[in-house]
Every structure is written in structure tokens, then in C-alpha cells.
Amino acid sequence: MPSLKAIIFDLDGTLVDSARDLRDAVNVLLSEEELRQIDLDEVKSMIGDGAPKLVERAVSATGGDLSRLPTLVVRFLQIYEANASRHTEAYPGVVETLSGLRELRIPLAVVTNKPYAATIEILEALGLRAYFDVVVGGDTLPERKPHPAPIHAALKRLGVAPEAALMIGDNYHDVQAARAAGVRAFAVTYGYSHRPHAELGAERLIDTMSELLPIVVNDAAT
Structure with missing residues (x-):
């Protein structure tokens, strides 16, 4: 080289x-939105393109309202950044x-x-x-x-x-x-x-x- x-x-x-902490934060958000929880393998398939894309994929996969995506991304970051290294x-x-x-x-x-x-x-x-x-x-x-x-x-x-x-x-x-x-x-x-x-x-x-x-x-x- x-x-x-x-x-x-x-x-x-x-x-x-970081998959477990990301899954936990996503699931708190989904619970607040009265959507189903996602498992570790699901969240691993969604990681990698930034928080907005992760939230978009999770909300889409669980049948949520994507028209509220910007608000949901802000809320996700509040949840995640409070416990990003647990x-x-x-x-x-x-x-x-x-x-x-x-x-x-x-x-x-x-x-x-x-x-x-x-x-x-x-x-x-x-x-x-x-x-x-x-x-x-x-x-x-x-x-x-x-x-x-x-x-x-x-x-x-x-x-x-x-x-x-x-x-x-x-x-x-x-x-x-x-x-x-x-x-x-x-x-x-x-x-x-x-x-x-x-x-x-x-x-x-x-x-x-x-x-x-x-x-x-x-x-x-x-």
C-alpha cells in the first residue's frame, strides 16, 4: 500500500x-406511534444511510405515516441521543x-x-x-x-x-x-x-x- x-x-x-441501541430507540418511536416493534435483524437491514433513512425505513415497514417523517426523525434523534451508547x-x-x-x-x-x-x-x-x-x-x-x-x-x-x-x-x-x-x-x-x-x-x-x-x-x- x-x-x-x-x-x-x-x-x-x-x-x-450499535444495532441494539438503534433498535431500542426505533422501537420507542414506533411504540409512541402505535406501530409494531421491529427486531434486531430488521433494524440491521435499515442501518447505514443516516437517521432520516433509518426512520423512513422503519416507519414504512410498520405501516406508519411517512408524511410526518421530518417530525419523526427529530423525535427519534431525541430518543436515540439520550442513550446512544447503552x-x-x-x-x-x-x-x-x-x-x-x-x-x-x-x-x-x-x-x-x-x-x-x-x-x-x-x-x-x-x-x-x-x-x-x-x-x-x-x-x-x-x-x-x-x-x-x-x-x-x-x-x-x-x-x-x-x-x-x-x-x-x-x-x-x-x-x-x-x-x-x-x-x-x-x-x-x-x-x-x-x-x-x-x-x-x-x-x-x-x-x-x-x-x-x-x-x-x-x-x-x-
Whole structure:
């Protein structure tokens, strides 16, 4: 991997498993709307494109009134941001990998479609905030992934050219955003992918986050 000068990570499904907290918040909202509850597998199929899309998918799947979507998104965020890190956990190998990358002095960023406030709460609650030089949330800019703007914003703040960066994500929008930004992309095979991993277009697939550090170290040595 020539001249790697920064790594950008997605959050949900890549660094952290947030599905239970998202499910719980969605179900509180659905209960208030007198709609049926959704299970963990259902919510996992809805995660990844930001809070408005998650709420839209959940309300649509349960027969709710989509004409009230903006109000429902505001209410969902109130519910979720009050308990965004209750059950959320870092995936195996994440802490060790981030620590190893910091020892290599590689700048790190998070670019996520999750709202910024909830992102910071989760990173701080899990002891991950200090690893990242830059955090771009889903409401930091008008655009969200798969638009390349959030990645460009992170790279600008890092002072790194696209060709010297790597994106790590779990879903098609991560790879699409990276490609559109001129950044290489790896995809993890866990998380909340809405498509088969082989169809994401990633340069490489990794089964656990622990695989990343040896790849970076080996490629830097060649």
C-alpha cells in the first residue's frame, strides 16, 4: 500500500456494533406511534444511510405515516441521543488496531452518516475518541455518503491527498464514497452490508479488524 498517510473509518458496522441501541430507540418511536416493534435483524437491514433513512425505513415497514417523517426523525434523534451508547460495543480487535495505527503515527478519521453528537458520545463512551484526529458526522455537511464530500472534508482537515488515504467501511455507500473521492477502499465482512460483500467493489475484504494492522505494516515495509 504505497504512501499511506491516513485511514478513514466508517462507524456503525465497522468500528462499533450499535444495532441494539438503534433498535431500542426505533422501537420507542414506533411504540409512541402505535406501530409494531421491529427486531434486531430488521433494524440491521435499515442501518447505514443516516437517521432520516433509518426512520423512513422503519416507519414504512410498520405501516406508519411517512408524511410526518421530518417530525419523526427529530423525535427519534431525541430518543436515540439520550442513550446512544447503552449497548453499543466496539467490534473485536478495534481498540488494538487503532492503538497500533496510532503507534505508526498514521492520522485517523471517522466519516459516518450518524449524527455528529451521537458519534462523539459513542466514541467517548467506548474510549475511542482520542484515536481520531477528525470526525465528520452525517449532519456535519449537507451531503452524506455515498457522496464524496464528507471524505473530502476529512482529508482537507487532515491535510492528506486522496491517493494517500484508505477508507474502511462495511457497506456500499462507504466504497462508493471512497471511489468518488479518489480514495482506496477496504470493506469488512461483518457489519450491516445491504449487498453481498463481493459486489461492493472494495479493493480488499477483511473478516476482522485485527487483519488491518498487519496489512498496513507489511505494505509499508515493501
